[in-house]
Amino acid sequence: MAFVWPIGGGKGGSGKSFLTSSLGRLSAKAGKKTLIIDLDLGAANLHTLVGVPYPEKGFSDFLQKRIPLLEDTVIKTPFENLFLISGARDNFDIANLPYAQKMKTLRAIAKLDYDRILLDLGAGTSFNTLDFFLISQNGIFITTPEPTSIENVYRLIRSIYFRLIRYCFTAPEFKSLGEEIENRFGEGAANRPDTIMNAVALLHPDRYEKLQDELASFRFKLVINQMRRYDNASLGPQIGRMVEKHLGLHLEFAGNVAYDDHVHDAICQQASFVDRYPYTKTALDLKELSRQIVEHAGRQLSLRDI
Amino acid sequence: MPKNFERMNYYEMLDIGPAAAAFEIRHAYNAARQIYASGSLVSYSFFSGEEREKILSLIETAYQTLINEGTRKQYNEELVRRGELEVKDDASAAKKTMGIFDIKRGPCTMVTLPGRDVLKDKIERSETIGTILQQEDIYGADLKKIRTELGVELEHIAQMTKIRVDYLKHIEEDAIGFLPAPVFLKGFLKSYLKCLCLEPVEEISGRYMGTVARSGGG
Numbered sequence: 042m043a044f045v046w047p048i049g050g051g052k053g054g055s056g057k058s059f060l061t062s063s064l065g066r067l068s069a070k071a072g073k074k075t076l077i078i079d080l081d082l083g084a085a086n087l088h089t090l091v092g093v094p095y096p097e098k099g100f101s102d103f104l105q106k107r108i109p110l111l112e113d114t115v116i117k118t119p120f121e122n123l124f125l126i127s128g129a130r131d132n133f134d135i136a137n138l139p140y141a142q143k144m145k146t147l148r149a150i151a152k153l154d155y156d157r158i159l160l161d162l163g164a165g166t167s168f169n170t171l172d173f174f175l176i177s178q179n180g181i182f183i184t185t186p187e188p189t190s191i192e193n194v195y196r197l198i199r200s201i202y203f204r205l206i207r208y209c210f211t212a213p214e215f216k217s218l219g220e221e222i223e224n225r226f227g228e229g230a231a232n233r234p235d236t237i238m239n240a241v242a243l244l245h246p247d248r249y250e251k252l253q254d255e256l257a258s259f260r261f262k263l264v265i266n267q268m269r270r271y272d273n274a275s276l277g278p279q280i281g282r283m284v285e286k287h288l289g290l291h292l293e294f295a296g297n298v299a300y301d302d303h304v305h306d307a308i309c310q311q312a313s314f315v316d317r318y319p320y321t322k323t324a325l326d327l328k329e330l331s332r333q334i335v336e337h338a339g340r341q342l343s344l345r346d347i
Numbered sequence: 348m349p350k351n352f353e354r355m356n357y358y359e360m361l362d363i364g365p366a367a368a369a370f371e372i373r374h375a376y377n378a379a380r381q382i383y384a385s386g387s388l389v390s391y392s393f394f395s396g397e398e399r400e401k402i403l404s405l406i407e408t409a410y411q412t413l414i415n416e417g418t419r420k421q422y423n424e425e426l427v428r429r430g431e432l433e434v435k436d437d438a439s440a441a442k443k444t445m446g447i448f449d450i451k452r453g454p455c456t457m458v459t460l461p462g463r464d465v466l467k468d469k470i471e472r473s474e475t476i477g478t479i480l481q482q483e484d485i486y487g488a489d490l491k492k493i494r495t496e497l498g499v500e501l502e503h504i505a506q507m508t509k510i511r512v513d514y515l516k517h518i519e520e521d522a523i524g525f526l527p528a529p530v531f532l533k534g535f536l537k538s539y540l541k542c543l544c545l546e547p548v549e550e551i552s553g554r555y556m557g558t559v560a561r562s563g564g565g
């Protein structure tokens with residue numbers, strides 16, 4: 042079974058695709074058969090970052106049943122060991138993927154035969170994005186050290202938290218829980234994850250324990266990208282600690298990735314950044330990060346009866 | 348687990364161990380102030396303005412309590428009573444908290460309750476209190492009514508009993524999910540009743556505990 046690393050961040054432009062392609066490249070270089078999947082349908086560009094300007098097939102062929110097996114939509118990249126499922130030529134938003142198709146896709150991803158699978162998720166917090174993020178217990182959040190990006194990543198983290206709570210109940214159960222909460226704690230109370238947690242503790246103590254176990258089984262990671270020299274280097278650890286303290290979610294700081302103008306240069310040259318500029322601080326940061334992904338051998342894949 | 352910040356003890360709030368020295372407390376306090384400050388990038392958009400203010404004021408209280416040797420000692424005793432702290436080699440712990448820095452030794456302000464006689468007299472004469480004390484069910488809300496009638500502030504009770512104000516509030520608000528385990532709750536309640544000169548303590552607290560149990564708590 043593959044190790045899946047979903048990469049999400051609330052905000053566009055924070056570096057999800059750059060990180061996915063770089064980590065994919067480094068993992069492949071380290072000898073792992075690596076697959077990167079572009080799930081940012083509608084704004085796909087991962088192929089461009091790994092030297093495949095015109096992908097001849099992709100994810101849409103699977104969705105539209107032109108290619109029955111997901112594994113047959115995989116294409117090679119110019120790099121040994123690095124494979125891609127492109128999201129190009131798809132003009133719909135993953136948010137609109139019907140439930141049955143989503144389930145089918147999640148199962149298909151879980152079955153793919155690769156050592157490492159990285160998912161490039163689009164911006165936003167649609168249920169489908171959240172479900173893809175939660176396919177594994179090792180989702181990676183990425184943000185830049187700017188308030189706009191931080192704001193978006195927090196929104197994503199809270200949505201994920203909410204979604205995890207939601208998983209522990211059937212739809213009718215969750216509906217009646219919501220009503221119970223609104224009755225007891227006032228209107229709007231059911232929209233706040235912490236209120237829900239308190240209410241579950243109060244009203245369904247048995248479920249509460251299960252829920253806590255569930256929350257504790259996730260080991261999210263946090264990457265701060267585009268760090269400039271004068272940015273606070275301990276922003277990441279502080280965020281991780283705070284999220285853990287206030288939401289009870291494990292959010293481990295995985296590392297900072299320095300800002301470097303050469304990233305822009307490499308992208309414009311359609312070259313792999315870590316190959317073209319391997320001794321920049323940014324490339325070294327990425328190498329350090331990739332080690333965590335390459336060497337990881339813990340528990341994985343949480344595809345429950347979502 | 349996502350324990351509410353308000354329900355953490357002061358050490359947890361500041362992310363320090365119970366043996367932390369003064370300089371560690373100071374350091375943790377400064378770090379926390381930075382993290383939760385309204386201009387902070389770390390907590391940007393994470394809290395509402397109201398939540399932020401509440402957290403900052405709790406941090407302030409935590410710091411003031413722990414940095415002062417006297418109040419810290421009292422607080423530790425309270426934690427021991429609540430079962431959140433174990434009594435260990437007291438001598439070495441005390442030495443550590445002395446630290447190399449000068450500890451602020453502000454006098455611990457005491458507020459005074461109305462005298463026992465005054466309270467007892469009021470209880471005798473108040474119809475409201477009499478009615479409540481005859482009820483089979485006694486809720487936290489009833490206790491609050493009595494206390495208000497007697498003109499006693501919750502903070503007074505907190506100071507007298509060393510029970511945290513928010514715990515007392517939870518009792519008065521019947522916030523069942525936030526109440527401590529029954530053994531502690533009963534202890535808290537008895538101290539509360541004693542403070543207000545409500546008698547017989549054992550009997551009234553028994554009725555209250557029964558009410559709580561029937562409402563799904565305890």
Ligand SMILES: Nc1ncnc2c1ncn2[C@@H]1O[C@H](COP(=O)(O)OP(=O)(O)OP(=O)(O)O)[C@@H](O)[C@H]1O
Nearest residue numbers: 053054055056057058059164267299300301304305
């Ligand atoms: N570490 C870095 N240093 C300098 N520039 C960077 C760095 N990381 C990303 N960038 C720049 O940010 C741009 C956006 O990155 P990327 O396309 O990976 O973002 P994204 O999160 O995938 O955005 P979207 O949500 O729109 O898909 C890149 O084109 C690159 O120029």
Ligand SMILES: [Mg+2]
Nearest residue numbers: 057058081086
């Ligand atoms: Mg992208």
